[in-house]
Amino acid sequence: MRKTVVKKKGPPSKKPSSKGKAATLRGSGPPRKKKGGPLRSKKPGRNQIAQARKQPAPVTAGKRKALRPNAPAEASAPAAAPSAAAPAPAERPDAARPRALEIAQAGLDKKAEDVLVLDVRGLTSYADYFVLMTADSDRQAGAIADGVDERLKAQGATKVGVEGYESGRWILVDYGDVVAHVFSREARGFYDLEGLWADAPRFQVQS
Structure with a gap:
């Protein structure tokens, strides 16, 4: 006896439509070539890289400023040859100093006190020396001024x-380059010529 095989009927299979086949074929097929020639790779070749390395880098605005040539330096004047030191001028004879000392000594002869000589050369144009003296009284101040005048005359x-x-109180006797100042004690402290001419060199004269 022949055995009959009964096939079970499954769910009916759907046949792919022609449209589905076309879509499948399009997706699975090779990419189409664009018009204008074959596709080219965007990566540069070795030759292109070598040529790019040989070309100089582009100069930016900041580099342009640095690459500008510096302005030509001004020609400096040739250094002068060292000249021999000029001889120091001979010192002028100081005729006013002996006169100042004579005035101071004349004041000491008349009992003047605190006799001080101020060297005002270079500090004023109308005298070279001031001679400051102190008298105990107005009468003594007159006697000192008279004694100075007699000696210098x-x-x-x-x-x-x-x-x-x-x-x-304050007798001033002017001899041009030397001026004698005979003060009372109060007037000398009040007018303070020593402080007004603090920059002047000075020396005390004693008998």
């Missing part, structure tokens, strides 16, 4: 002018 010096002789 004996040496041939002539006074330019006299001021304050009447009061005796």
Whole structure:
């Protein structure tokens, strides 16, 4: 006896449509070539890389500033040859200093106190020396001024002018390059010529 095989019927299989086949074929097939020639790779070849390395890098604005040539330096004047040191000028004879000392000594002869000589050369244009003296009274101040005048007149010096002789508080006897100042104690402290001419070199004269 022949055995009959009964096939079980499954769910009906759906046949792919022609449209599905076309879509499948399109997706699985090789990519189409665009018009204009074969596809080219975007990566540069070795030759292109070598040529790029040989070319100089582009110059930016900042580099342009640095690459600008510097302005030509001004031609400096040739250095002068060292000249021999000029001889120091001979010192001028200081005729005013002996006169100042004579005035100071004349004041000491008349009992003047605190006799001080100020060297005002270079500090004022109307005198070289000031001689400051102190008298105990107006009468003594007049006697000191007279003694100075007599001594200088004996040496041939002539006074330019006299001021304050009447009061005796501050008698000024002007000899041009040397000026004698005879003060009372109060007037000398009040006018303070030593402080006003603090930059002047000075020396005390004693008998």
